[in-house]
Amino acid sequence: MRVPTAAITAGSLIGGWQLARRTGIRPLGGAVLAAGGLLAGREWSRRTSPAVTGALVATYVGAFGLSHPLAKKIGSWPAVLAVSALTAAVSYAVADRR
Numbered sequence: 001m002r003v004p005t006a007a008i009t010a011g012s013l014i015g016g017w018q019l020a021r022r023t024g025i026r027p028l029g030g031a032v033l034a035a036g037g038l039l040a041g042r043e044w045s046r047r048t049s050p051a052v053t054g055a056l057v058a059t060y061v062g063a064f065g066l067s068h069p070l071a072k073k074i075g076s077w078p079a080v081l082a083v084s085a086l087t088a089a090v091s092y093a094v095a096d097r098r
Contacts, residue, residue: 004096005040006088009060012036013067013084017076033064040091047095056094063087 012032020029037060044053063083071079 002096003039003043004092005043005056006092006096008036008040008043009063009091010084010088012040013060013063013087014080017067017080021076037061044091044095047098052094056091059090060087 012035016029016032016036018029019032020026023029037057040060041053041057044056048056063086067079067083070082073079074082
């Protein structure tokens, strides 16, 4: 079964943030983020080359990092939604569309 990595990346970024926010336990949100990254990374490695997989992982991790300063400028929800949409779009275009 092919798991859509666009859904995994967007879901884990949004879900991890919400879990950390609602529970107050940031490592719990990080665990969701890590699990999503591992699952998506496994799928990317099956579908693409190692270089493309590395670029997708960098995009995913970079989106998480970018969400923090972006949240200070536009707010938490818009920032998380923006980086999730960007990551999902890249994942879809590069790995899921085929």
